[in-house]
Amino acid sequence: MALHRSLPLPEQGDLTRGFPDRNCLLQYLRQEFPAAAAIDGQLSPVIGGRKAAELALRRVDPLAYGRSRNFLKGAVTQLSPYIRHGLLGLAELKQWLVDQKRPWRDQEKLISELAWRDFWQRVWQQFGDGIWQNIEELKTGHSAESYGDSLPLDLRNGETKLACIDAFQRQLVNTGWLHNHARLWLAAYVVHWRRVRWQMGARWFLQHLIDADPASNNLSWQWVASCFSAKPYVFNRANLEKYAGDSFCRSCAMVNSCPFDGSYEQIQGQLFIPIQPNTNKLNDNKLRAENSNLANHNLGKEKLVKPLLWIHQESLGPANPLWRAWPEAPGLFVFDRGGIEHGQIGLKRLGFVYESLLELPLVLRNGDPVLEIQAFAKRCGCDGVLTQAPLDPHLKRIIAALQQKLPVVEVACEPFVDLPSPPQLQRFMKFWKLAEPLLREQFINE
Numbered sequence: 195m196a197l198h199r200s201l202p203l204p205e206q207g208d209l210t211r212g213f214p215d216r217n218c219l220l221q222y223l224r225q226e227f228p229a230a231a232a233i234d235g236q237l238s239p240v241i242g243g244r245k246a247a248e249l250a251l252r253r254v255d256p257l258a259y260g261r262s263r264n265f266l267k268g269a270v271t272q273l274s275p276y277i278r279h280g281l282l283g284l285a286e287l288k289q290w291l292v293d294q295k296r297p298w299r300d301q302e303k304l305i306s307e308l309a310w311r312d313f314w315q316r317v318w319q320q321f322g323d324g325i326w327q328n329i330e331e332l333k334t335g336h337s338a339e340s341y342g343d344s345l346p347l348d349l350r351n352g353e354t355k356l357a358c359i360d361a362f363q364r365q366l367v368n369t370g371w372l373h374n375h376a377r378l379w380l381a382a383y384v385v386h387w388r389r390v391r392w393q394m395g396a397r398w399f400l401q402h403l404i405d406a407d408p409a410s411n412n413l414s415w416q417w418v419a420s421c422f423s424a425k426p427y428v429f430n431r432a433n434l435e436k437y438a439g440d441s442f443c444r445s446c447a448m449v450n451s452c453p454f455d456g457s458y459e460q461i462q463g464q465l466f467i468p469i470q471p472n473t474n475k476l477n478d479n480k481l482r483a484e485n486s487n488l489a490n491h492n493l494g495k496e497k498l499v500k501p502l503l504w505i506h507q508e509s510l511g512p513a514n515p516l517w518r519a520w521p522e523a524p525g526l527f528v529f530d531r532g533g534i535e536h537g538q539i540g541l542k543r544l545g546f547v548y549e550s551l552l553e554l555p556l557v558l559r560n561g562d563p564v565l566e567i568q569a570f571a572k573r574c575g576c577d578g579v580l581t582q583a584p585l586d587p588h589l590k591r592i593i594a595a596l597q598q599k600l601p602v603v604e605v606a607c608e609p610f611v612d613l614p615s616p617p618q619l620q621r622f623m624k625f626w627k628l629a630e631p632l633l634r635e636q637f638i639n640e
Contacts, residue, residue: 201555202524202574209529209558216549223545226560227529233540238370238404240275242549244511247276256291260303266373266438271304274405275371275546276511277311280582283513284308284610288633298637305633306626311410312610313625315585318409320619322587325412326393328421334386335467341391345398349388356453357446358434359383370404370542375437381418382428386465387453392419401539404546409585424621428462431455498578498601502526502571506589509582510550513607516580524574525556528563533588564595571600582607 209226213219216237224231240246254271262268276282287308291301318325332338348354352363362380366372372380377399384395392415399415400406416422431454435443443449454461503516503525516523533539551558559566567579578601584590596602611629618624 201557205573207559207561209560211552211558213552219545219549223541223548227534227541227544229535229537230539230541230544233401233537234367234370234542236368236541237545237549238542240272240369240371240404240546242275242279242281242404242546243553244281244550245553247273247281247511250276251282251287251290254304256294256296256301256304260300263303263307264375264437266375270373272371274407274410278405278407278410279507279511279547279550280509280513280607281511281550283511283607284312285608286513288610288636292637298634301637306630308610309626309629309633310622311407312629313619313622314407314409314413316617316625317413317619318585322590325408325416326396328419329416330421332426333420333424333469334426334465335469336389338391341385341389343391343394345384345390345394346388349384350398355447356383357448358438358442361442366399366402370402370540370546372403377414378418378427379429379434381415382426385415385419386426386428392416392421401537402542404543406539406543426462426466428458428465429454430458430461498580498603500574500576501578501580501603502567502574502576504528504567504579504581505551505554505556506581506584506586507547508584508586508589510547510554514582515605515607516582519605520580523580524570524576525554526567526570527551527554527556527558528566529558529560530563530588531561563592564599567592567596568599578602580605 210222213222220237223237224235250271250273254273255269258269259271263270273282273287277284277287288305291305294301321329328338349359349363352360352367354360354363359380362372362376365376366380381392381395384390385392393412396408396412396415399411400408403411413422418427420426431443431452434454443452446452456464501520501523503520503523505514505525505527509516512518529544534544548558557570559570570576571579579596580603581593583604583606584593593602593604611632613628613632615628617628
């Protein structure tokens with residue numbers, strides 16, 4: 195993506211855009227964002243930006259992914275940080291797969307995993323901040339009140355003496371990324387073996403993961419916990435060794451007293467209290483999308499003569515329809531000082547975002563987004579704000595506050611799949627039953 199537009203003259207408070215190397219960037223970020231550095235003080239080895247996203251995409255082998263994605267050393271894509279921040283759009287990835295001219299069966303698994311992300315986003319749009327609450331009752335036999343409200347210190351510090359769990363903790367904190375299977379194992383350990391509320395684990399992940407997407411993150415934790423699935427997710431040692439190898443077990447201090455030893459039936463009997471079947475019927479109306487697709491706003495809804503482009507953390511790539519529609523409009527990104535200072539984001543994710551922004555012709559600021567956007571509009575003589583329609587309720591609240599002062603126009607990205615009727619969102623398979631034929635048809639027609 196080559197974007198050429200002039201930046202307004204620098205003013206006091208504009209963040210630095212030029213760094214000779216990553217170490218200089220790291221030192222600057224530590225100074226500018228001390229609260230994020232207090233969570234984790236290093237950059238992730240995963241490089242931010244559209245160029246890095248395209249490089250990662252060129253390495254993707256859909257057939258190998260489908261065959262080996264569950265293995266820790268399998269051919270996973272590692273595209274999630276780029277998807278989460280809009281550096282790669284879901285519709286763009288679908289078209290990339292279509293253009294590969296491979297049979298549907300060779301790409302179906304990867305397409306279905308992209309559909310999972312689309313599904314999570316639709317549920318997030320439906321529930322908003324409600325994804326922090328149990329969508330359904332737990333199916334573990336334990337009451338919600340019986341789960342702890344904080345992560346045990348040994349777990350947070352990677353000192354459980356379980357080699358696998360401590361390795362996953364180190365990778366999470368040191369790199370900001372985890373294989374999806376490792377995420378499921380770690381989440382299951384937190385919720386079921388340590389009996390901690392899933393929300394505590396979800397917040398922990400969001401602090402460290404550079405692909406910290408509340409929709410995929412929280413709803414996956416709920417899936418593990420059994421408040422958005424038919425049963426709790428657990429694993430055993432045989433499952434771990436099958437997909438991770440035996441290196442963890444060979445070096446584990448708890449090898450002779452492993453809590454994961456045993457059949458699934460034995461582990462479920464140890465962890466859960468039997469409950470009567472069909473006691474947790476789903477509310478069909480509660481989880482039915484109101485519209486067939488994510489929010490769709492027309493760019494001509496407001497007559498803006500000289501708008502500014504507010505670029506937020508969901509819209510850093512060319513999937514953002516504003517880049518080409520308004521090539522001369524000044525652009526702004528604001529790091530939300532309040533959210534950062536409340537410990538909601540670590541330096542790895544913040545650094546990934548900052549690194550991505552350095553490829554874009556934007557002014558970067560750190561402060562209150564509403565005040566900063568208003569001041570930038572005055573600075574550039576703009577009569578309103580254009581932005582990509584966000585999913586995050588926090589970003590929606592920023593827009594609502596802005597609308598008290600300035601016209602704001604939201605523009606939606608191209609949908610991953612254009613559904614003819616509102617989908618049922620109780621379970622992914624109901625959504626997939628509606629989406630799969632439409633997606634398959636696009637591959638056949640090509």
